[in-house]
Amino acid sequence: xxxxxxxxxxxxxxxxxxxxxxxxxxxxxxxxxxxxxxxxxxxxxxxxxxxxxxxxxxxxxxxxxxxxxxxxxxxxxxxxxxxxxxxxxxxxxxxxxxxxxxxxxxxxxxxxxxxxxxxxxxxxxxxxxxxxxxxxxxxxxxxxxxxxxxxxxxxxxxxxxxxxxxxxxxxxxxxxxxxxxxxxxxxxxxxxxxxxxxxxxxxxxxxxxxxxxxxxxxxxxxxxxxxxxxxxxxxxxxxxxxxxxxxxxxxxxxxxxxxxxxxxxxxxxxxxxxxxxxxxxxxxxxxxxxxxxxxxxxxxxxxxxxxxxxxxxxxxxxxxxxxxxxxxxxxxxxxxxxxxxxxxxxxxxxxxxxxxxxxxx
Numbered sequence: 501x502x503x504x505x506x507x508x509x510x511x512x513x514x515x516x517x518x519x520x521x522x523x524x525x526x527x528x529x530x531x532x533x534x535x536x537x538x539x540x541x542x543x544x545x546x547x548x549x550x551x552x553x554x555x556x557x558x559x560x561x562x563x564x565x566x567x568x569x570x571x572x573x574x575x576x577x578x579x580x581x582x583x584x585x586x587x588x589x590x591x592x593x594x595x596x597x598x599x600x601x602x603x604x605x606x607x608x609x610x611x612x613x614x615x616x617x618x619x620x621x622x623x624x625x626x627x628x629x630x631x632x633x634x635x636x637x638x639x640x641x642x643x644x645x646x647x648x649x650x651x652x653x654x655x656x657x658x659x660x661x662x663x664x665x666x667x668x669x670x671x672x673x674x675x676x677x678x679x680x681x682x683x684x685x686x687x688x689x690x691x692x693x694x695x696x697x698x699x700x701x702x703x704x705x706x707x708x709x710x711x712x713x714x715x716x717x718x719x720x721x722x723x724x725x726x727x728x729x730x731x732x733x734x735x736x737x738x739x740x741x742x743x744x745x746x747x748x749x750x751x752x753x754x755x756x757x758x759x760x761x762x763x764x765x766x767x768x769x770x771x772x773x774x775x776x777x778x779x780x781x782x783x784x785x786x787x788x789x790x791x792x793x794x795x796x797x798x799x800x801x802x803x804x805x806x807x808x809x810x811x812x813x814x815x816x817x818x819x820x821x822x823x824x825x826x827x828x829x830x831x832x833x834x835x836x837x838x839x840x841x842x843x844x845x846x847x848x849x850x851x852x853x854x855x856x857x858x859x860x861x
Contacts, residue, residue: 504846506836507824508652508799509676510696514841517700517751540741548750549736555753559762560678562685562708569728570736570746571705575601575675575694578705579608582671585728586690586709587614587643588717594642596631596664597621599651600830601673606646617642626831627654630794632664639668644689650677652697653828655801655835656794663687669713677798678706679756680840681766689713695745697798698840700752703745756840765840772838772847773797779851785858803833810834813857820853822846 505512526534538545553568562568571577582605587593592615595606603623606616620631639645645666650657652675658664660683669689678693685691690709696702707728714728724730724738731738736746756765777795780788780802788795788802804810810833814826827833836850 501821502845502849503821503823504842504849505823506838506842506846506850508697508828508835508837509694510702511698511837511839512841513700513748514752514755517748517755517841520751521748535747536744538743540737540743545741545743545747546735546737548747549741552746552750552753553736555750555757556706559753559756560683560685560708565711566685567707567709567711567714567728567732569707569709569731570741570749571707571731572703572742574696574702574705575673575692576604576608578673578692578707579605580612581707581726581728582646582690582692583609583614583643584612584722584726585714585717585719586669586671588719590641590643591615592617592642594619594637594639594645594668596633596645596647597623598631598648598656598658599627599654600828601651601653601675602646602648605648605673609646619645622656626789627651627656628789628794629791630656630658630662633666637666639666642668644669644671646671646673648673648675649683650674650680650796650798652676652799652837653831653835655790655796655799657796657798658794660684660687662793676837676839677796679762679765680769680798682762695749697837698752700749701745703742704749752841768844769797769838769840772842772844773800775844775847776800776836776838776851779854783854783858785861786854798838800836800838801827801831801833802836803827807832816857817850817853822850822853825850 593609595618597618609616622629622631649672671690672688674691675694676697679698692707695704780786786802817825825834827835
């Protein structure tokens, strides 16, 4: 039986990449050592990490005036590093609350001593719509505006064509849709993403930051490990890097390039998500509640409207080889994560299963 993984993260990885990892794991590039044994200071790893940065810059068309750094700690660490490094002037951060992770970022910023203001929240609408920047928003009193481009749990997304408009600095958490759809990096002053969705396995986080903004900060009281510049100066090797995760990330980036880059990923993701949404929208049994203009193309959230029935169906899905479809505990229902490596066959199999359940209901 063919099986498919719809996990929101760690998510599905390209089969070709997993095959390469298996082949190279014991003896990588004739080094006589496993990739998990080589030093992060070695020439072999320096080649890998340089290659990864070059590929990411190419795929995302990252300008030279932006630094790219590979870090540990996941996206959650960035909830603290970003305000510590980039909110040192006004010490004020504006947030658009579009879901669980934007709220967590706001809470973390307060915990590290910054003032925060939630400009708008769609919590009362169960995050089925996107928050908007108020017409009277004064960007000059804030260091930056924080957004999450794709809410992994709730399934709403800011796409390139509906990004919030601000005259100030803009930071984006792109953890669950980086490389899945095109964004103009120049529209942002900093971007970060945990690796375990579209970039590779858990353990590595990417941060992309405008250099001149980073240089114009007072980092008094910020510890050395929490300073981006230290990691940038040491080419992401200020301390022992997550060697294996960066190695795998480099392979995933090479795979995306071979497939046709972000443009091709976006085309496929629109096709995959479009198929699933089209079925859900015509169904009298399932509902996809997120407002159409705000729908994620990587995390599709839906429900029958009956919590217990949804749980039973998710269990039946596993028996049919469709794994990790249960929605997040805070939302319930179902969540099908259609990351770049998810094949169209997975969506076809899911729709066939959902149709069968509906017909037998």
